[in-house]
Amino acid sequence: xxxxxxxxxxxxxxxxxxxxxxxxxxxxxxxxxxxxxxxxxxxxxxxxxxxxxxxxxxxxxxxxxxxxxxxxxxxxxxxxxxxxxxxxxxxxxxxxxxxxxxxxxxxxxxxxxxxxxxxxxxxxxxxxxxxxxxxxxxxxxxxxxxxxxxxxxxxxxxxxxxxxxxxxxxxxxxxxxxxxxxxxxxxxxxxxxxxxxxxxxxxxxxxxxxxxxxxxxxxxxxxxxxxxxxxxxxxxxxxxxxxxxxxxxxxxxxxxxxxxxxxxxxxxxxxxxxxxxxxxxxxxxxxxxxxxxxxxxxxxxxxxxxxxxxxxxxxxxxxxxxxxxxxxxxxxxxxxxxxxxxxxxxxxxxxxxxxxxxxxxxxxxxxxxxxxxxxxxxxxxxxxxxxxxxxxxxxxxxxxxxxxxxxxxxx
Numbered sequence: 096x097x098x099x100x101x102x103x104x105x106x107x108x109x110x111x112x113x114x115x116x117x118x119x120x121x122x123x124x125x126x127x128x129x130x131x132x133x134x135x136x137x138x139x140x141x142x143x144x145x146x147x148x149x150x151x152x153x154x155x156x157x158x159x160x161x162x163x164x165x166x167x168x169x170x171x172x173x174x175x176x177x178x179x180x181x182x183x184x185x186x187x188x189x190x191x192x193x194x195x196x197x198x199x200x201x202x203x204x205x206x207x208x209x210x211x212x213x214x215x216x217x218x219x220x221x222x223x224x225x226x227x228x229x230x231x232x233x234x235x236x237x238x239x240x241x242x243x244x245x246x247x248x249x250x251x252x253x254x255x256x257x258x259x260x261x262x263x264x265x266x267x268x269x270x271x272x273x274x275x276x277x278x279x280x281x282x283x284x285x286x287x288x289x290x291x292x293x294x295x296x297x298x299x300x301x302x303x304x305x306x307x308x309x310x311x312x313x314x315x316x317x318x319x320x321x322x323x324x325x326x327x328x329x330x331x332x333x334x335x336x337x338x339x340x341x342x343x344x345x346x347x348x349x350x351x352x353x354x355x356x357x358x359x360x361x362x363x364x365x366x367x368x369x370x371x372x373x374x375x376x377x378x379x380x381x382x383x384x385x386x387x388x389x390x391x392x393x394x395x396x397x398x399x400x401x402x403x404x405x406x407x408x409x410x411x412x413x414x415x416x417x418x419x420x421x422x423x424x425x426x427x428x429x430x431x432x433x434x435x436x437x438x439x440x441x442x443x444x445x446x447x448x449x450x451x452x453x454x455x456x457x458x459x460x461x462x463x464x465x466x467x468x469x470x471x472x473x474x475x476x477x478x479x480x481x482x483x484x485x486x487x488x489x490x491x492x493x494x495x496x497x498x499x500x501x502x503x504x505x506x
Contacts, residue, residue, distance in 0.1 A: 117410025170196030
């Protein structure tokens with residue numbers, strides 16, 4: 096009697112909740128490792144980063160190349176950083192070669208690489224069930240999807256985290272960011288000359304303004320067709336000023352964010368008036384050119400646990416560092432890579448997720464702590480430890496050398 100043929104191993108299935116950067120990195124890396132991966136995104140339409148600019152850190156470039164994606168036209172190369180004082184005088188300049196890209200550009204690369212039939216929009220998670228054999232996601236439409244692992248990549252307001260670790264919530268940092276994009280062609284020649292080709296900074300007392308060039312609409316990288324991305328960090332007390340900023344033009348109070356078209360004219364007017372008083376003239380003029388300012392209250396989030404049986408948290412669902420480290424997308428890619436690496440070495444999913452947690456939990460904590468140190472001087476109030484960090488990270492040389500760089504990870 097001939098021995099029976101060995102049965103091929105069943106393809107394992109991943110349920111990825113959240114279709115932004117972290118979910119796409121995880122889904123693509125899992126597919127490359129031989130898994131079936133389905134992404135479930137609660138938003139009906141295509142996601143949008145509202146034009147947000149990001150630094151294309153080397154870790155992002157490496158992750159994209161590892162997936163076989165083209166990075167040659169990813170963004171705008173910037174060679175130097177500049178600091179201006181309140182009079183508009185250039186006070187400091189340093190070399191710091193980086194590529195400035197846009198959230199939309201990286202998202203589109205990943206989105207187009209992931210099979211459309213396995214990216215499910217308008218699917219809102221309501222519950223999770225798991226046992227020794229698998230894990231199921233239950234959605235608002237009554238559908239139940241079962242797989243071997245469930246990955247929560249659904250952002251700072253993660254439903255997966257709320258189910259698995261309801262005590263882990265975002266914390267307001269004590270300040271907000273006003274953001275805006277300016278068409279390159281709209282910039283006056285002198286302003287363009289001084290700040291456009293650079294990552295440029297201005298430091299009003301207890302505040303920080305920075306800007307850098309990014310691609311134009313539809314990833315237009317032609318000279319003259321780019322945009323300038325502005326970010327202005329300003330303290331805002333949670334119980335007073337923040338509540339006012341989040342009250343829209345119709346008098347409706349929002350809790351944690353506000354749609355840009357609903358920001359009150361009074362809030363925008365006060366912001367523009369402050370720009371004229373506090374910022375270097377180059378930046379003050381640039382602020383006046385922003386057609387639709389965006390208001391972003393700054394939060395951070397630190398999870399104490401990333402693995403829950405067959406469920407794992409990655410990206411902003413796990414940790415959110417304040418923007419100063421410029422590492423949100425890089426961290427999402429590293430989380431996804433570590434998770435897939437852990438799943439490659441064993442078929443024990445729960446054990447693999449514990450290994451993943453052991454690797455990424457300390458890294459996430461380190462990144463959040465670093466971002467808190469960098470942003471301490473922007474907070475509306477500080478304790479003695481935060482004051483000490485504020486004194487160091489408010490120095491112009493340190494701001495230029497530390498903002499949006501990941502050197503601390505390798506120190």
